[in-house]
Amino acid sequence: MSAARRRRPQPRRQRGTGQGAQTARRQAPPPSPLRLFWVPLALTLGLLLVSFVPRIQANVGLTRSLWAAVVGLLVWQVALFARLRGTAEDRSFHTILRPQHYLQASVQVAVFVYWGYFWRPVYDHAWLLVAQLLFAYVFDMLLSWSRRDNYVLGCGPFPIIFSTNLFLWFRDDWFYLQFLMLAAGFMGKEFVRWQRDGRSTHIFNPSAFSLGLFSLVLIATSTTDLTWGLDIATTLTLAPRIYLFLFLIGLVVMYCFSITLVAGSAAIVLFGASALYSAVTGVPYFIDSEIPSAVFLGLHLLVTDPSTSPRTPLGKTLFGVLYGLGVFVLYSVLSAIGVPTFYDKLLSVPLLNLSVQWIDRLVRSLQDSAVVTRWSPDWTPARANLVHMTVWILFFGTMTAIGATDGRHRGDTVPFWEQACGEHRLQACDRLIQIESNYCGDNAGWACNELGRHYTEGTIVTAAPERALGYFSRACEVRFQAGCVNLLDQEHLSRADPRVLDLRLLLREAGRNLLEMPEPEVYARACDHGWRFACDGRTP
Amino acid sequence: MRREDPVNQTPVPGDHVQQSTSNVGRAVLAVLMLGVAGWMYAQRPTSTSQAEAGTTPPPEAMPADLPGFRPDAWFLPDDDLLGFVEIPAGPFQMGGDPTTDAQAFENERWSGASAQGTVDLPTYYIGRYEVTVAQFAAFVDAAGFSVGEQTLQDPPHHPVSAVSWPDALAYCRWLGATLRASNDTPPELSRLLRDSWQVTLPTEAEWEKAARGTDGRIYPWGNAASRDRANYQGPDTTPVGSYACPDCPYGLRDMSGNVWEWTRSPYQPYPFDPADDREGLGADALWVMRGGSFNDPPRNVRAAIRGGGDPGARRPFMGFRVAISPL
Numbered sequence: 001m002s003a004a005r006r007r008r009p010q011p012r013r014q015r016g017t018g019q020g021a022q023t024a025r026r027q028a029p030p031p032s033p034l035r036l037f038w039v040p041l042a043l044t045l046g047l048l049l050v051s052f053v054p055r056i057q058a059n060v061g062l063t064r065s066l067w068a069a070v071v072g073l074l075v076w077q078v079a080l081f082a083r084l085r086g087t088a089e090d091r092s093f094h095t096i097l098r099p100q101h102y103l104q105a106s107v108q109v110a111v112f113v114y115w116g117y118f119w120r121p122v123y124d125h126a127w128l129l130v131a132q133l134l135f136a137y138v139f140d141m142l143l144s145w146s147r148r149d150n151y152v153l154g155c156g157p158f159p160i161i162f163s164t165n166l167f168l169w170f171r172d173d174w175f176y177l178q179f180l181m182l183a184a185g186f187m188g189k190e191f192v193r194w195q196r197d198g199r200s201t202h203i204f205n206p207s208a209f210s211l212g213l214f215s216l217v218l219i220a221t222s223t224t225d226l227t228w229g230l231d232i233a234t235t236l237t238l239a240p241r242i243y244l245f246l247f248l249i250g251l252v253v254m255y256c257f258s259i260t261l262v263a264g265s266a267a268i269v270l271f272g273a274s275a276l277y278s279a280v281t282g283v284p285y286f287i288d289s290e291i292p293s294a295v296f297l298g299l300h301l302l303v304t305d306p307s308t309s310p311r312t313p314l315g316k317t318l319f320g321v322l323y324g325l326g327v328f329v330l331y332s333v334l335s336a337i338g339v340p341t342f343y344d345k346l347l348s349v350p351l352l353n354l355s356v357q358w359i360d361r362l363v364r365s366l367q368d369s370a371v372v373t374r375w376s377p378d379w380t381p382a383r384a385n386l387v388h389m390t391v392w393i394l395f396f397g398t399m400t401a402i403g404a405t406d407g408r409h410r411g412d413t414v415p416f417w418e419q420a421c422g423e424h425r426l427q428a429c430d431r432l433i434q435i436e437s438n439y440c441g442d443n444a445g446w447a448c449n450e451l452g453r454h455y456t457e458g459t460i461v462t463a464a465p466e467r468a469l470g471y472f473s474r475a476c477e478v479r480f481q482a483g484c485v486n487l488l489d490q491e492h493l494s495r496a497d498p499r500v501l502d503l504r505l506l507l508r509e510a511g512r513n514l515l516e517m518p519e520p521e522v523y524a525r526a527c528d529h530g531w532r533f534a535c536d537g538r539t540p
Numbered sequence: 541m542r543r544e545d546p547v548n549q550t551p552v553p554g555d556h557v558q559q560s561t562s563n564v565g566r567a568v569l570a571v572l573m574l575g576v577a578g579w580m581y582a583q584r585p586t587s588t589s590q591a592e593a594g595t596t597p598p599p600e601a602m603p604a605d606l607p608g609f610r611p612d613a614w615f616l617p618d619d620d621l622l623g624f625v626e627i628p629a630g631p632f633q634m635g636g637d638p639t640t641d642a643q644a645f646e647n648e649r650w651s652g653a654s655a656q657g658t659v660d661l662p663t664y665y666i667g668r669y670e671v672t673v674a675q676f677a678a679f680v681d682a683a684g685f686s687v688g689e690q691t692l693q694d695p696p697h698h699p700v701s702a703v704s705w706p707d708a709l710a711y712c713r714w715l716g717a718t719l720r721a722s723n724d725t726p727p728e729l730s731r732l733l734r735d736s737w738q739v740t741l742p743t744e745a746e747w748e749k750a751a752r753g754t755d756g757r758i759y760p761w762g763n764a765a766s767r768d769r770a771n772y773q774g775p776d777t778t779p780v781g782s783y784a785c786p787d788c789p790y791g792l793r794d795m796s797g798n799v800w801e802w803t804r805s806p807y808q809p810y811p812f813d814p815a816d817d818r819e820g821l822g823a824d825a826l827w828v829m830r831g832g833s834f835n836d837p838p839r840n841v842r843a844a845i846r847g848g849g850d851p852g853a854r855r856p857f858m859g860f861r862v863a864i865s866p867l
Binding site: 147174177180183184187188190191192193213214217218220221223226469472473476477478479480481482483484485487488494495496497499 | 566576581
C-alpha cells in the first residue's frame with residue numbers, strides 16, 4: 001500500500017464510519033463506495049426540493065441557478081462513483097463538531113436575526129442560505145472524496161457560508177454566481193496551501209478568499225450592481241445600537257477563541273486613525289461613523305479565523321493593526337478610483353492571510369529581543385485573553401461614552417457635507433457625491449437631482465453630461481419635478497428643497513420607520529439635522 | 541497523536557492528499573475565475589445615458605424591411621421630411637368648451653371667465669405617426685439604452701409603449717443628434733436643426749393644435765366619435781397609420797387612440813403658459829399626456845383631453861410622438 005493511502009490512527013471522539021470500524025472491515029471484501037454516497041445524494045435532492053419553495057420559484061433565474069447547481073453536483077457524484085466503482089478505495093466520514101464552527105455560526109445567525117428584523121431582505125434570503133449550505137456540504141464532501149478517502153463532517157461549512165453572506169450575496173437573477181463564489185472558496189481552501197509550522201494548511205480564510213476574489217472581479221467588470229453588496233454594507237445601521245450588539249456578541253467569540261488581540265487592535269487602529277484624520281481635516285473619515293458598522297462586523301467575524309492568522313499574541317496584534325490600516329487605506333483608494341468603498345474590508349483579508357508567514361518570522365525575530373521579553377508578562381493564554389478583553393471593553397466603553405459608536409454622528413447629514421465641501425475641506429466634496437449617490441440609490445429624487453447638477457456643472461466633480469442626464473432621469477422617474485425640468489433644459493438648472501418623501505429617506509435612522517412618521521416630526525427632525533428650510537415651518 | 545487543525549477541516553499529514561490533483565485543482569480554480577470574470581464583464585451595464593428602468597437586453601425588434609418606413613433611416617417614415625409634418629404658425633382655440641362639447645372635463649376649462657383660450661404658436665413640425673417599436677429599437681440598439689421587458693414586445697410597426705417620460709425624451713435627444721450628424725437628413729430638416737430647432741416632445745398646445753386644427757373641432761376628424769377614424773375601445777394597439785383620416789387637419793394619424801402620448805408640458809391648471817414649467821417644483825411631478833389609447837372610451841380620445849402621467853410610469857397604453865420646435 002502506498003504512503004498516500006496508508007491510514008493513520010484516528011482520535012477517539014470520531015464517530016460513525018471511523019477508523020475502528022474500518023480496521024475491522026478491512027478483512028472483508030472492499031465495501032461498495034455506494035455505501036456512503038446516499039449522503040451527498042440526499043443533500044443534493046434536498047437542494048432540489050428547496051428550489052421549489054415559493055421564494056425561489058418566484059424568480060426564474062434563481063430557480064435555474066439551483067437546478068444548475070443540482071445538475072452539476074449530480075454529475076460530479078456519478079463521475080466519482082464511476083471512478084471508484086470496482087476499486088478497493090473506500091470513502092468515509094469523520095464526524096467532528098468543533099466549537100469554533102458551531103459557536104461562530106451561532107453568533108453569525110444572531111447577527112442575521114437581529115439585522116434582518118430591521119431589514120427584511122435578510123429574512124427573504126433565509127431559503128437561499130439553506131440552499132447554499134446544502135450546496136456547500138455536497139461540494140466540500142465531493143471535493144474531499146475526489147482527493148482523499150475521508151471527509152470531516154461537522155459544522156465547518158456553516159461559518160463559511162454565513163460569513164460570506166454577511167458581506168456579499170448576488171441578486172436573484174445572478175444567483176448562480178453565488179454558488180461559483182462558494183465553490184471558489186472551497187477550492188481555495190483545498191488547493192491553495194502552504195507549509196506552515198511543518199504542516200500543510202490553507203493560506204486563505206475560505207470565505208475571505210472567495211469574497212476577495214469576487215470583489216476584484218466585480219470591481220474590474222463594474223458589476224457591483226449584480227450584488228446586494230452596497231445594500232448589505234449600508235443597512236446594518238438600520239438595526240439600533242448595532243455597534244453595541246456586535247461588541248457584545250464579539251465578546252463571546254473573543255472569550256472562546258482568543259481573538260481579542262486581532263479584533264481589538266484593528267478597531268483601535270481604525271478608531272485612532274479616524275480620529276486623527278478628523279482632527280486634522282475637520283471632517284469625518286468614514287462618512288457617518290468612526291468605523292463603518294460593516295467593518296466593525298468584519299473585524300469580529302471575518303478576519304479572525306485562527307487557522308489563517310498568526311498564533312502568537314504579538315503576531316495577532318500586528319495582524320489586527322495591519323487589517324485596520326489596510327481598511328483605512330483601501331477606503332480612500334477605492335473612493336479615489338470611483339469604486340464602492342464597501343470592498344475595503346473584503347480586499348484586506350486575503351492580503352493579510354498572505355502576510356501571515358512574514359508576520360510569524362518578524363515575531364520570532366522580535367521575541368529574541370530583550371525589550372519584548374521584558375514586556376511579555378508570564379500569563380497563561382486564558383488569563384492574558386481576559387486581560388486583553390478587559391482593555392477592549394474599557395476602550396469600547398470610552399468610545400461609546402464619547403459618542404463614537406452608536407448614536408448620532410455629525411457626518412450623517414447632507415447639509416454637513418455641503419458645508420464642508422463649500423469650505424473646501426479635504427475630500428469633503430467626494431464624500432458629498434458619495435453620500436448623495438447612496439441616497440439617490442434609495443430613490444431620494446432630491447439627491448439624484450443634486451448629483452445631476454454636480455455632473456452638469458462640473459465644479460466639484462468632473463463634468464459628465466451623459467451621467468448627469470441619467471441622474472436627472474432617475475430624479476424625474478421618482479417624480480422629483482426639478483429633475484424632469486432639468487431634462488428639458490440643462491442650461492438653466494432647477495433645484496428644489498427635498499420633498500417630505502425625500503426627507504424620510506435622507507433622515508433615516510436605526511430602528512425608526514420614518515416612512516410612518518408624521519410630517520411635522522419629519523420637518524422638526526430635518527431642522528435638527530441642518531436642513532434650514534425645514535426650520536421655518538415652510539413645507540414644499 | 542494526531543494534530544488537528546484548530547478551526548477548519550484541514551487535511552493533516554498522513555491524509556491521502558494527491559499532490560498531482562493540486563495543480564489540476566488550482567488550474568480549475570483559475571479557469572473558473574477567468575470564466576466568471578469574462579461572463580460578468582459581459583453582464584455589465586452598457587447604458588450610461590439613462591437611469592436604468594430595466595436591465596433586460598433589448599430584443600431584436602428591427603425588421604429587415606417595413607413598408608412605408610426606411611430601414612436605412614432609423615425606420616422613420618419614407619417621405620420627404622422623414623414623417624415630420626409642418627404645422628403653420630397661427631392661433632387656435634385651446635381647451636374644452638362644455639357648451640359645444642358636453643363631454644369636456646373640468647381640467648380642460650381655460651379659466652374662470654372662459655372655457656377656451658386662444659394660443660398663438662409659431663411654426664413647428666410634428667410626427668405624422670406615433671413613434672414605432674422599430675424606431676425605438678433602432679435607438680436602443682444604437683445608444684445601448686436599457687429598456688424594460690415590455691417596451692419592445694409589440695410588432696415593429698405598432699406604436700412603442702411602456703416608455704417613461706425620460707425614455708421618450710432620451711429618444712428625442714438621440715434622434716436630434718443623429719439627424720444633425722447624418723448626411724442623409726433631408727435638407728429642410730438639416731436647416732432647422734442647424735438653426736437650433738430641437739427634436740423634442742410637443743407641448744400640449746402644439747399637440748392640441750396639431751390634433752384639432754384651428755376650427756375648434758372636438759375630434760381630429762370632426763365633432764362626432766367614429767371608430768373608423770381611430771383605434772379606441774379596442775383590445776390592443778394597431779400598426780401606426782392603420783386608420784385613414786382624410787378629414788384630419790395636417791394629415792396626422794392616430795392623434796386619437798392607439799396610445800396616450802407624452803408631451804413636454806407639466807400637468808398644471810390652465811391657462812396654458814409654455815414658460816411655466818418651473819412652477820411647482822416642490823410638488824410631485826406629473827406631465828401631460830394626450831389623445832387617449834386603444835382601450836379608452838370616446839370621451840377620452842377627444843382632442844382636448846388632458847391626462848396627468850407619472851413620469852416614471854411605463855404602461856402598455858402610453859407612448860409618444862416627436863416634434864421639432866424652435867426652442
